[in-house]
Structure formats: structure tokens, C-alpha cells
Amino acid sequence: MSDHSQVKMTDMNYDKKRPAADNPVKVMDLTLRDGHQSLFATRGRTEDMIPVAELMDEVGFWAVETWGGATFDTMHRFLNEDPWERIRTLKRYFKKTPFSMLLRAQNLVGYRNYSDDLAKAFVDRAAANGMDIFRTFDALNDYRNFETVVPVIKECGKHFQGCICYTMTEPRLGGDVYNLDYYIKKAKALEAMGADSICIKDMAGLIAPYDAYKLVKELKQNVKPPIHLHSHFTSGMSPMSHLKAIEAGVDIIDTCMTPYAYRTSHAAIEPMVMTLLGTDRDTGFDIRHLAKINEILEKEILPKYKHLLDTSKVSIIDINVLLHQTPGGMLSNLVNQLREMDALDKIDEVYKELPRVRKDLGQIPLVTPTSQIVGIQTVNNVLFDDENERYKMITGQVKDLCYGLYGKTAVPINPDIQKKALKGYERGEEPITCRPAEVLEPELAKAQEEIKGLAVDLDDEILYAIYPVTGKKFLKWKYGKEEPPESVKAKTLEEALAEEELVKKALAGELIEKPAKEVPAKGENSRTFNVFVDDEYFEVGVDEVGGTPLVSYVQPQVVQAPVAAAPQAPAAAPQAPAAAPPKTPAAAAPAAPAPADSGAVEGTKLTAPMPGMIVKYEKQVGDTVEEGETMVILEAMKMENALPAPASGTVKAINYGSGDSVSKDDVLCVIG
Numbered sequence: 001m002s003d004h005s006q007v008k009m010t011d012m013n014y015d016k017k018r019p020a021a022d023n024p025v026k027v028m029d030l031t032l033r034d035g036h037q038s039l040f041a042t043r044g045r046t047e048d049m050i051p052v053a054e055l056m057d058e059v060g061f062w063a064v065e066t067w068g069g070a071t072f073d074t075m076h077r078f079l080n081e082d083p084w085e086r087i088r089t090l091k092r093y094f095k096k097t098p099f100s101m102l103l104r105a106q107n108l109v110g111y112r113n114y115s116d117d118l119a120k121a122f123v124d125r126a127a128a129n130g131m132d133i134f135r136t137f138d139a140l141n142d143y144r145n146f147e148t149v150v151p152v153i154k155e156c157g158k159h160f161q162g163c164i165c166y167t168m169t170e171p172r173l174g175g176d177v178y179n180l181d182y183y184i185k186k187a188k189a190l191e192a193m194g195a196d197s198i199c200i201k202d203m204a205g206l207i208a209p210y211d212a213y214k215l216v217k218e219l220k221q222n223v224k225p226p227i228h229l230h231s232h233f234t235s236g237m238s239p240m241s242h243l244k245a246i247e248a249g250v251d252i253i254d255t256c257m258t259p260y261a262y263r264t265s266h267a268a269i270e271p272m273v274m275t276l277l278g279t280d281r282d283t284g285f286d287i288r289h290l291a292k293i294n295e296i297l298e299k300e301i302l303p304k305y306k307h308l309l310d311t312s313k314v315s316i317i318d319i320n321v322l323l324h325q326t327p328g329g330m331l332s333n334l335v336n337q338l339r340e341m342d343a344l345d346k347i348d349e350v351y352k353e354l355p356r357v358r359k360d361l362g363q364i365p366l367v368t369p370t371s372q373i374v375g376i377q378t379v380n381n382v383l384f385d386d387e388n389e390r391y392k393m394i395t396g397q398v399k400d401l402c403y404g405l406y407g408k409t410a411v412p413i414n415p416d417i418q419k420k421a422l423k424g425y426e427r428g429e430e431p432i433t434c435r436p437a438e439v440l441e442p443e444l445a446k447a448q449e450e451i452k453g454l455a456v457d458l459d460d461e462i463l464y465a466i467y468p469v470t471g472k473k474f475l476k477w478k479y480g481k482e483e484p485p486e487s488v489k490a491k492t493l494e495e496a497l498a499e500e501e502l503v504k505k506a507l508a509g510e511l512i513e514k515p516a517k518e519v520p521a522k523g524e525n526s527r528t529f530n531v532f533v534d535d536e537y538f539e540v541g542v543d544e545v546g547g548t549p550l551v552s553y554v555q556p557q558v559v560q561a562p563v564a565a566a567p568q569a570p571a572a573a574p575q576a577p578a579a580a581p582p583k584t585p586a587a588a589a590p591a592a593p594a595p596a597d598s599g600a601v602e603g604t605k606l607t608a609p610m611p612g613m614i615v616k617y618e619k620q621v622g623d624t625v626e627e628g629e630t631m632v633i634l635e636a637m638k639m640e641n642a643l644p645a646p647a648s649g650t651v652k653a654i655n656y657g658s659g660d661s662v663s664k665d666d667v668l669c670v671i672g
């Protein structure tokens, strides 16, 4: 089929008639960062980028985005990959195309403002490892949060791209806060800071084509640096917005290779190449070369990731963006959070509450981390508030925001909410107005001391400083101090295809309840696969006999409590661990009897109000605690929730440790 299409293209012979463009549109490719971040939960592995790297280097992209955003977090947490190593590895294949990263300004690649010493070290190391362009944004568009990182970018001789987060309070560009004036002022501020280029960062796909035209036209007239448009496809408007922005003179646009395009990702490059062909803004790209890259991605890479694509809806456009101006990623996070808490029926209330929370919190743009801050607070309000009290459970990050730790909000924060949030706040009840990092103690040396003996170099130390809990876990895997779990291991294309086939069969009902007595003797080459079908988990052994894969057994996995010795299924594969790991450790807990240490303990139980990960316990067994005092910090949707002690007394039992996942209603500790 592909041969046929290639023949046709050769027949068209369009190269001959193609004039060189006067002002070619420059293109940055996002496939290797925002593309898989948007569509495949940032799970792209370095080994799956290498097969196309050299071909992509030949396209003529202005830059390729390879790092930053969520990659740093996801790589070490879920992929057992060193994020720094990715830059160095890919750099060996990309010999001429510059690398770009998404830097969350003083938030670096995390979810809060870090101290100046850590921020400087991070940028310096990113540059040393091979980063060329630093696309820098602040979630509040408060450029005081650029003041530390920008001079380091410049000192390293790298490109500083300043972003304006595009957000709105009206259906179209305008209103009291985020109007044309606002954006022009921001662009001028970036120019004054020495921006080498200016990016309109439309993370939710909100910019409408005629607004893009108007905005780009104005920016081109008011500032000198090249203008770059980053607009997600989510709402369906971005290809039109690209075209209008190009007509208005935009210098650079962002696209993805087709298999990584559309939905909450970005428009594809190929239609744009054909659209501009022969015009004065012709990209000059060879469509046949792009087709070659696509074929590799489609056939050799995507089968490993397809299962991560959200195909719950047929439509590739999320009209909620048009209705509620809610960023696509944020919405799916909210839906997941509600689903895990059995509260999906509350989604309409969430839609209603969201703009109220956003307004209370200073009408802030919704982008990482503010989208999570506003999102989880909204969910908390909908689930825990009653008619007598609003903001019953305020997250740690909302408190930080109210204190001024993220920067200045577009409009003042609702003073009542601010007062409530800061009551008893550890840094003080009076909010700050200075640059946030000014009140942050240096933190790198402290982190270095803590991770001594495990970290080998500065890159390790920075990783730990930004992600203490998961970073430490990763460093143990990296240096062989701990065996990484199965879940972080890569799978091969063959395994992915075999799994896909098994899922198809399972869904068709062909794999159900095969009696144990029919199981043939297991061959020497038997391999074990974990197959997830909706909420069910099967362990599947596959024997290859005479080249034809034969399903030797399918074993629905029931998670056993550690105390009850599980009778082993007769056909259990020998290489599988005695108790196969459940889908998530937390999923097991509700079905299992309460752990021995808390089951026997009398007292008031503190249960998890939501699923999440334990960051830390503030008290130990034997400590006395006052009712209302913070007992546990629970991370949910990246936000930290301080859970108060439900009663005064002595801590009798603590059931989890730092880094453990818990489900809603799990007993975290007992106070008696």
C-alpha cells in the first residue's frame, strides 16, 4: 500500500515546480516530548526514539523538542530511565537539529518553585548535557520567576525562548484580564529580558484562528524577537489557527509526526507541508521523507504504545474545551480522580465549581502546575464541602499559592479564602509580595547530604533534590541496590503484538475459564505475559510450539493477603513470582483483611480520603498527637494533601511507608 502511494508521489514530480520560499515557516517537531506526553502518558522510551532519530535530523526542523515538561518525572518514576541520559543518547543521533526543552521556570521540571541554587544547577546541567533551546514558562506569567534561570541560560550561550501562557476568561480573546493589551505587555517584558524568541503557549488549544491572526499581527508590530505558536489540537481549531498565524507572519509553529498528532496533541506536519507547498512560506520539507519516518513509527513503535491511547471516545475533538475552556489533560485527570473515588456522577458539579475556584485563586492560567492546583481543589470542594463550609480540605499547594509562593496572580486572590488557607500556615499567615524564591532556603547542599552514598554525580543529586521520594527509589534501581519492579521494564515489539492479540481474544471471550486439567505440560520456552482487560488482570503463559503461539494457561489473578497462604494454581509459571504483583499494590488493600498490626489495634482510624501516594508521616508510632494536627502527607494528582489526625491520643499503628500507593478508605494509621 505504501509502495503505491510512493509511486503516485513520484509521478506528481512536484519537486520540479517547487520554488524556494521567500520566508519559509520554521517548524519545531514535538513528537518526542509533547507528542507522547499528550497521547501516551509521557511513556515514550528512548529506545523507541532512536529508530527515527537520524531520519528526523534530516527533515530540516528548526528544532526538535526532546525533554522537559513531564518527561523528567515519568522517565525515572515509571520507565526506570535516567532523564539526563536521554539527552546525551539522542544527541548522538541528532547531529544538526537543535534540541528544545520545556522548562517550568523556577518550577524546573517539578510542581513547585525550587530554590535559586537548585534552579541554577539544573539549567547549567541541562545545557551541559546537550540542551540548546530553553522554552521557559511560568504558570502565572509572573516573569520574576524567570529571573534566576534566564541569566544561566544566557551564560551557557543557549537560546532563551520566553513563553506567554495563553488563557482566557471569555469565549474569545478579550475581557478585563486576558486581552490583547495583556499579551502585548507580556511580550514586551520578555523582549526586555532578552528573549531570543517569544512563544504563545496555548496549552489547551483555546486560541481561535482569527484571534491567532490578530495576536500574531500585533506582536509582530510590537516586538522584534521571532514569534512561535504552540497550540494543542484538543479543541480542533489549531490547524486553522496555524494557518491564520502564518498569514499574520508567525515565524515558527509546532507540529508532530502524524502517528503522534491530533487529539490532545498537536496538528500533524504533513498536511501543513502540502498546504504551504509552492507558496512564499513553503517549509521546503520533503513529504516522502516524512512518510518514511511515519511508516517506522506506525509499524515498529506505535504497537507498543497504542494501549495507552484514550480511545474511550470516537471523536478526536474535545468539545469541552470549547464549552468550558478546560484544558484536555486537566479534564481527563479530573475524570480519573473522580472515577477512582467512585464519584464520577459529580462531574457536572466539578464543571460548575472549577471557574469559581479559579476566580477565587486569582483567575490564574490553567497549565502545569496551576491546572492541577485548581483541579484537585475543585474536586476536594465538590467532595468534601457542605452548605456550612467551603474549602474544607485545602491542599498544601493552594496554601502555597495563597502565600505567594508561586508568584503574583492575575487578579487578587479572594481574601476570605486566602485568610482561611493561611491559618496556621507554616511559613506565616501574612502573604509575601516579593519574588517567591527569595523566601526559599538553598536546598541543593541539603539534598546532597541526604543522598550521599547513593548519588554518584551532580545529575543524580539534582534528580533527588527535585523528586526526593521517587528519585531515591530510581537511584536504587540505577545502582543495583534494589531490583526494579516488572512494571517499569520495557517490552519488545513482539511482546506488544502478542499482548494485543491476547487482549483481542480475551475480549472476544475466547480465553475464559480454561480448566486446569486441560493444560498441557509447560514447555521449556514458556513465557509469561501480564494482560490487563479493563479492570481485570490475567497472567498468561505462552508456549511456542512449532512456531505457532499456543496459549497454555490463563490465570485470573486474585490478590492474596500476605497472611493467607495462597494455594498456587496448578499451572502457575515457575518464573512468575509466587504472588504475582497486582495491578497496583493499592488495589489489593480493600479486598485483603486489615493488616495484622492495625487489625488488632483499637483506636480511631485515619483513612485515605482519596487514592494517592504517601509522601510521609509527620508522626511515628508512640508519638502523641493532637486532633487536627497533620498526621500524613498524601500526594494525589501531584498535589500534597495534609491529612489531620481525627482524634487526640497516641499513634498506635502506621500501616504504610513513604512512596506507598494507597486506595480510598485504606487505613493509614490508628490513634488510640
Ligand code: CO
Pocket: 034, 203, 230, 232
Ligand atoms: Co504543550
